Amino acid sequence: MARTLQTTRDDYLIAGFAALAITIHIAESALPSPLPGIKPGLANVVTLVVLCRYGWRMAAWVSLLRVLVGSILIGTFLSPTFFLSAAGALASVAVLGLLFALSRALPGWAVGPMGYGVAAALAHMSGQFWVAYAVFVPHSGLLTLYPLLMTLAAVLGIVSGLLTRTILARLNSPPPGDNPV
Amino acid sequence: MNWVKLSRGDAVVWLLAATLLVSVYTIFWQADGHGAEAVVLVNGKRWARLDLFQNQDLDVPGPLGHSHIQVRDGQVRFVNSPCPNQLCVHTGWLNQGGEVAICLPNKVSLQILGSDPRFDAINF
Numbered sequence: 443m444a445r446t447l448q449t450t451r452d453d454y455l456i457a458g459f460a461a462l463a464i465t466i467h468i469a470e471s472a473l474p475s476p477l478p479g480i481k482p483g484l485a486n487v488v489t490l491v492v493l494c495r496y497g498w499r500m501a502a503w504v505s506l507l508r509v510l511v512g513s514i515l516i517g518t519f520l521s522p523t524f525f526l527s528a529a530g531a532l533a534s535v536a537v538l539g540l541l542f543a544l545s546r547a548l549p550g551w552a553v554g555p556m557g558y559g560v561a562a563a564l565a566h567m568s569g570q571f572w573v574a575y576a577v578f579v580p581h582s583g584l585l586t587l588y589p590l591l592m593t594l595a596a597v598l599g600i601v602s603g604l605l606t607r608t609i610l611a612r613l614n615s616p617p618p619g620d621n622p623v
Numbered sequence: 624m625n626w627v628k629l630s631r632g633d634a635v636v637w638l639l640a641a642t643l644l645v646s647v648y649t650i651f652w653q654a655d656g657h658g659a660e661a662v663v664l665v666n667g668k669r670w671a672r673l674d675l676f677q678n679q680d681l682d683v684p685g686p687l688g689h690s691h692i693q694v695r696d697g698q699v700r701f702v703n704s705p706c707p708n709q710l711c712v713h714t715g716w717l718n719q720g721g722e723v724a725i726c727l728p729n730k731v732s733l734q735i736l737g738s739d740p741r742f743d744a745i746n747f
Contacts, residue, residue, distance in 0.1 A: 494626060545632060554626055557636035564640055589648040596640060610626040 456500055460507040463488040467512040480591075483563065483598055485512075486534075490558050490606040495613070498542040502535045522578060526570045533569025534562040555610060559603025560596055567595035661699045661717070663692065664732045675699060675718070675735075685729035692733065704729055 467485040475481055485508055493501035509531045513519040518527075541561055545552035553561075571591060575584055663671045663683055670683060675697045682689040688705035698718040701711040704726045711726035717735050725732040 541632075541636065548632075551632040551635065552630055553632035553636055554628075554630045556629055557633035560640050561636050564643065585651050588651050589644070592644055592647050596644060599640075607626055614626070 452500065455496065456503045456507070459488055459492050459500070459504045460511065463504055463508040464512050464515065467508055468515060471512075471516055480594065483566070483602060484605070486559075486562060486566070486602050487605045487609065489534075489538075490555055490562065490602060491609050491613075493538060493542065493558060494555055494606065494610055498539050501538065505531050505535050525577070526573055529573040530566035530570040534566040537561050537565035555606035556600070556603040559601075559606055560599035563595045563599025563602065564592060567591050659697075660736045661694070662734050662736055664734070666730045670731075673699065683731050685726070685731045687729040690726050690729050690731045699733055699735070700724065701726060701733065704731070 463485045466488065470481055470484055473481070486505075489501050489505045489508070492504050509524075509527050510519075513521075513524040513527065518524050538558060538561065541553045541558060571588055659675055661673045661675055662669055663673065663681070665683060665685060671681065673679070673681075673694055675694055677694065678696065679694045680702075681692045681694075683692055685705075690704040690711070691702040693700055693702045698716040700716045701714065701724055703709075704711050706726050706728040708728075711724050711729075711731070711733075714724035717724055717733060720735050723732060723734045
């Protein structure tokens with residue numbers, strides 16, 4: 443007797459957004475970067491948009507699927523890069539979860555894309571850094587790099603926050619024509 | 624929901640982020656602190672341990688000759704050395720924990736002992 447898996451609308455949405463994030467992630471990985479592993483993190487914009495429109499649970503799925511599938515497709519699955527990436531993603535998802543829960547509990551103090559963007563970026567960088575320090579380069583010289591990396595993360599977080607905000611504004615006002623949002 | 628305005632929550636997050644950033648610079652970029660002791664290495668081995676607050680002059684023997692080292696008021700330096708480039712002498716005064724001056728040709732090095740040695744090992 444065959445048993446079918448019941449898929450819900452959420453599953454389709456997660457799959458679609460994850461695919462989008464993965465595509466952006468792979469395209470971005472082709473860009474050269476001044477420091478190893480430092481990327482603009484444009485795929486995070488997808489995570490943030492999903493967070494603001496659909497909630498934390500879906501954003502968490504999209505983020506983690508992006509790291510997992512992205513690494514399989516690029517070929518870095520289970521490599522050091524993957525573990526750093528996963529650490530960053532887990533930290534960022536956790537921080538976003540905390541802020542999301544606080545925003546629900548205190549609606550007057552709800553956080554928006556600008557806040558989420560900066561918080562996610564700083565958490566992501568910190569997660570990556572501390573795993574790198576603990577596991578790969580346990581040298582005190584690395585610690586001197588931390589403030590610089592965090593500053594960069596903050597700047598990139600603002601950028602992703604701005605992008606998210608622009609996208610959300612556009613999504614809230616459906617474009618003219620026959621394309622329903 | 625209006626996403627365009629910066630909300631109060633955003634302002635709080637940014638404030639916390641700014642605080643975090645400043646504290647991270649403060650914690651990770653502070654100098655090691657003034658050192659109190661220096662160690663002289665010849666050929667990689669400890670030759671002498673110097674109290675930086677006891678003014679003294681030393682001649683350290685190496686393969687090329689003697690390197691003259693001076694300790695004055697919490698600082699130490701190479702005064703002269705039998706090497707062609709005099710890089711050790713040009714390093715000048717050392718006083719912070721972790722600072723080093725090295726005379727490679729004469730295989731003599733000076734290091735201020737701090738809480739966190741800047742170099743794990745020095746090999747010639």
